[in-house]
Amino acid sequence: MPGIADIRITADEATTAIVLDVLRTQFIATSVxxxxxxxxxxxxxxAGCTDPDPD
Numbered sequence: 001m002p003g004i005a006d007i008r009i010t011a012d013e014a015t016t017a018i019v020l021d022v023l024r025t026q027f028i029a030t031s032v033x034x035x036x037x038x039x040x041x042x043x044x045x046x047a048g049c050t051d052p053d054p055d
Contacts, residue, residue, distance in 0.1 A: 004030060005047045010040045 007023070009016050013035070020033055020043065027045040035041045 003047050005045045007043050007045055008040050009043075010038075016041045 005027075009019050011019065016033075016035070020029075020041075023029075023043070023045060027047060029043055030046050031044040033041050033043040
């Protein structure tokens with residue numbers, strides 16, 4: 001499904017880093033992740049097709 005996904009991760013910093021690494025293997029991050037004092041980290045991902053363009 002194409003589009004931008006707003007992702008919120010609520011975890012400690014080590015777990016958040018692992019989750020972000022995994023997400024970035026499948027999706028393109030359209031923003032730098034932002035960690036807030038609430039403990040949540042927010043990132044936007046392009047949920048469109050990430051297959052290489054054959055052209």
